[in-house]
Amino acid sequence: MPAPTEPAPTDALIVGAGPAALALAVELRARHHSVRIVAPHAPQAFPATYGAWLDDLPAWAQACATHVWTDVRVYTGPQPTPLLRPYALLDNTRFLHALLDRAGPLTWTVGTVTHAVPGPDGWTVHTREGHALSARFVVDAAGHAGSLRRPQHPGGAALQTAYGLTARFERPPSAPGAMVWMDYRAPHGPGETPTFLYAMHLGGDTYFVEETSLIARPAPTRVALRARLHERLRAQGTPPGEILHEEWVAFPMNAAAPDPHGPLAFGAAGGMVHPISGFQVAGALRAAPLVAHAAADALRAGRDPHAAAWAALWPPERRAAREVHLLGVQALLNLPPDQLAPFFRAFFALPPAAWHAFLDPDTPPGALARTMLRLFAALPGRTRLPLARAALATPGVSGRALRSAMNAPTASAHPGPVPARQAVGMSDDTRSEKAVLNHEDLNQTETIQSGMQGATGNADANGLDPDVDLGERVEELRENLRPLTEQK
Numbered sequence: 001m002p003a004p005t006e007p008a009p010t011d012a013l014i015v016g017a018g019p020a021a022l023a024l025a026v027e028l029r030a031r032h033h034s035v036r037i038v039a040p041h042a043p044q045a046f047p048a049t050y051g052a053w054l055d056d057l058p059a060w061a062q063a064c065a066t067h068v069w070t071d072v073r074v075y076t077g078p079q080p081t082p083l084l085r086p087y088a089l090l091d092n093t094r095f096l097h098a099l100l101d102r103a104g105p106l107t108w109t110v111g112t113v114t115h116a117v118p119g120p121d122g123w124t125v126h127t128r129e130g131h132a133l134s135a136r137f138v139v140d141a142a143g144h145a146g147s148l149r150r151p152q153h154p155g156g157a158a159l160q161t162a163y164g165l166t167a168r169f170e171r172p173p174s175a176p177g178a179m180v181w182m183d184y185r186a187p188h189g190p191g192e193t194p195t196f197l198y199a200m201h202l203g204g205d206t207y208f209v210e211e212t213s214l215i216a217r218p219a220p221t222r223v224a225l226r227a228r229l230h231e232r233l234r235a236q237g238t239p240p241g242e243i244l245h246e247e248w249v250a251f252p253m254n255a256a257a258p259d260p261h262g263p264l265a266f267g268a269a270g271g272m273v274h275p276i277s278g279f280q281v282a283g284a285l286r287a288a289p290l291v292a293h294a295a296a297d298a299l300r301a302g303r304d305p306h307a308a309a310w311a312a313l314w315p316p317e318r319r320a321a322r323e324v325h326l327l328g329v330q331a332l333l334n335l336p337p338d339q340l341a342p343f344f345r346a347f348f349a350l351p352p353a354a355w356h357a358f359l360d361p362d363t364p365p366g367a368l369a370r371t372m373l374r375l376f377a378a379l380p381g382r383t384r385l386p387l388a389r390a391a392l393a394t395p396g397v398s399g400r401a402l403r404s405a406m407n408a409p410t411a412s413a414h415p416g417p418v419p420a421r422q423a424v425g426m427s428d429d430t431r432s433e434k435a436v437l438n439h440e441d442l443n444q445t446e447t448i449q450s451g452m453q454g455a456t457g458n459a460d461a462n463g464l465d466p467d468v469d470l471g472e473r474v475e476e477l478r479e480n481l482r483p484l485t486e487q488k
Contacts, residue, residue, distance in 0.1 A: 007109070010034040011299060013125055013135035015113045015148060018046060020267025020284035021141035022099040027292030028137075029103045033299065036107040036133060038125065043100060043108070046092040049164070049208070049247060051179075051200075054086040056282035056360075064098050066091035067202060069179035076184050076345035080175070083348065085356070087179045089200060090281075109133065113147045116263055123263065137295050137305040138263040144251045146269040149258065154326060157252040158333060159219035160278045163226045164210025164247040166202065167240035173209050173233055174199035184341040191224050194337040197232060206244070209233065214278075214340075215253045215332055222248050253278055254329045257319045260310035266291065270313065274361050275325040276332075283361040287313060320365040320400065327394060328372065334386035346378040365400075 012028050014021045017039035025035045052061075054068055065088040072087045073080040100106075111127035122136035125148075140148040174180045174197070183197035198210040211229035213220045220228075233239050255271035266272070266284070273280045294312035295305040335343060347355055350371065357363040358371045376387060 007036075007107075007131065007133055009122070009134035009136075010036040010107060011135065012036070012137040012139065012295070012305075013038060013123075013133055014139045014141055014266075015039070015125070016141035016143060016267070016269070017041070017043065018141065018143060018267065019050070019095065019099065019281050020269075020272070020288075021139070022096075022103065023285050023288040024139060024141065024266055024292060025106060026099055026103045027288045028296065029106070031292055031296040033137075033296060034107070035103070036109060036135060038109045038111055038113055038127065038131075038133065040110065040112050042110060043096065045096050048092075048249065049210075050090040050092065050095070050281050052088055052090070052279065052282045053359075054088045056279075056286075057088060058285060060098060060102070061090070061095070061282075061285060062088065064090050064095040066094070067200065069177075069200070071175070071178040072181055073175070073178055074182040074184075074344065074348055075180065076182075076341045076348070078185070081345075081348050083181065084352065087181065089202075113142070116148050118262075136299060137309070139266050139309075140263050140269045141266045142269050144268045144273070146265060148263050149265040149269060151252065151255040151258065151265070151269065151271050153252050153254050154256055155254070155330075156217060158215050158217040158254045158329060159250055160213065160215055160253050161219040161221070161225060162198070162210050162212040162247075162249040163222055163229055164198070164208060164212075164249070165229070165240060165243050166206065166208045166245040166247075167243045168205045169207055169238055169240055170205070171238045172201070173207050173236070173238040173240075174201065176201050182344065184344065191220055191228070192337055193220050194340045195220065195225065195228055197229075205241075209240075210247065210249075212249075215329060217333060219250065222250075251278070254326060256326065257314055257322045260307070260314060262306065264291070264295075264306055264309045264313070266313070271322070272361065274359065275322070275329045277359050279359070286362070317364050318362070321361075321363060321368055323400065324365045324368040324372070327390065330394070331387040331390040334390045335383065336386065339383045339386070342380055342383050346375055346383075349378065350375065 011033035012025075013036045014025055015038050017037055021037065021039075025037060028035050054062060054065070057065075067089040069087050072083045072085060074083060075081070109127070109131060111129045111131050114126050114128055116123050116125045116138055119134075122134060123138045125131075125133045125135065125138060127133070138148070140146055142148075144151070174183070178201060180197060180199040183199065184194070185197075193213055193216050195211050195213045198212050200208040202208055209229065211225045211232065213225065230239070251268065251273065253273060253275050255273060255275075258265050258271050264270070266287075268280055272283055272287070274283065290312045291309045294308040298305040298308035332340075332343075347358075350358075354371050354374065357367055376384060379387070
């Protein structure tokens with residue numbers, strides 16, 4: 001009996017079959033490279049609910065949206081705050097087919113990867129089923145746990161967990177016609193970990209509602225979040241009728257920037273989950289062309305495509321930005337449960353350009369640090385205290401963040417109005433709230449006459465004087481924080 005022949009080598013092999021894996025496959029195929037996908041299953045619709053800011057998605061992905069809301073709101077108190085930024089829910093089957101159509105011919109191997117071995121002409125990837133698959137460029141895009149790489153989580157994994165359901169309701173459980181991105185009004189049910197409601201009106205009497213813990217260590221369980229959601233719905237008089245679908249979400253939010261060696265880690269496997277929002281699909285779609293271009297150039301030139309792809313995906317500036325984001329993660333973990341609502345109230349009161357940028361994975365560290373300083377200045381004292389402790393617990397990271405903030409270009413902290421893409425105001429059901437909205441600080445282009453309290457000289461709205469001595473400013477910051485951090 002003849003020995004079985006080994007599969008033909010490919011230019012690239014990608015472990016995983018989620019949006020990040022297929023997005024990178026699309027871009028490599030567009031550069032005329034052969035691509036093998038290795039996954040435990042044949043192509044199938046993605047199981048998770050994927051939402052994204054509409055303006056973060058490329059045009060072809062926007063066409064995959066099954067719903068787009070222009071009324072997007074948060075509740076950090078009794079009245080809503082309109083975000084004036086359209087939000088999209090992707091149709092996962094349409095999204096999958098769009099990715100596969102854009103990729104064209106792919107070699108698809110059903111199997112579970114166990115390990116990879118380097119060789120003179122690339123890597124050989126081995127599967128539990130006995131396959132030995134050769135490729136010059138290997139990518140681990142196998143999701144949060146990884147396959148060939150294991151993401152690192154400083155201090156242990158801090159998880160976002162959520163339990164949601166799609167159901168029919170006799171009475172609306174959230175504002176009709178709206179997408180509620182975050183509702184931090186009084187939670188219900190067992191446990192002390194703060195949670196919020198994430199809700200979408202899907203048309204008619206159908207809604208998606210999800211009880212979410214943004215980030216926690218340890219995180220609430222599925223049982224606890226399910227109980228909280230049903231208690232919330234019962235308390236507001238909107239119990240679900242027919243339940244059409246249930247969803248459970250649990251993933252780490254605090255992955256460190258990976259070490260740049262060996263096979264590339266991409267998507268959630270590569271630490272690309274945004275540490276504050278939990279988003280990663282739009283970021284992966286944006287990064288895929290950059291990574292594919294770098295790898296393709298290296299393949300053509302006979303250089304190591306992994307080194308080129310790592311450098312494109314995680315340049316020094318992005319690594320520094322991840323440090324700043326992880327500082328924000330620790331600050332959120334330090335906040336007492338009753339201080340999350342004031343925190344996000346101040347966050348969404350920032351100019352839209354500031355909070356948009358903070359949620360953007362490509363924002364440089366200086367801009368992130370400036371936003372964090374501005375937010376800190378706007379917070380009440382009780383909320384500042386745990387944030388100050390988080391900053392002083394990691395003086396190296398905090399010092400680098402402050403240096404980045406001071407060295408960043410001093411653009412106006414109140415840029416001119418930017419037209420919102422298709423954005424409108426609140427839905428008809430909230431027009432009676434105009435009197436409330438009128439007194440809120442919605443004019444976010446008003447000129448600030450002075451910076452932080454005590455700032456002198458040529459300071460911008462963050463109170464950062466570009467001519468001040470860095471050491472003096474660090475000492476001033478420590479002195480200002482001392483009353484907040486001293487133990488009583």
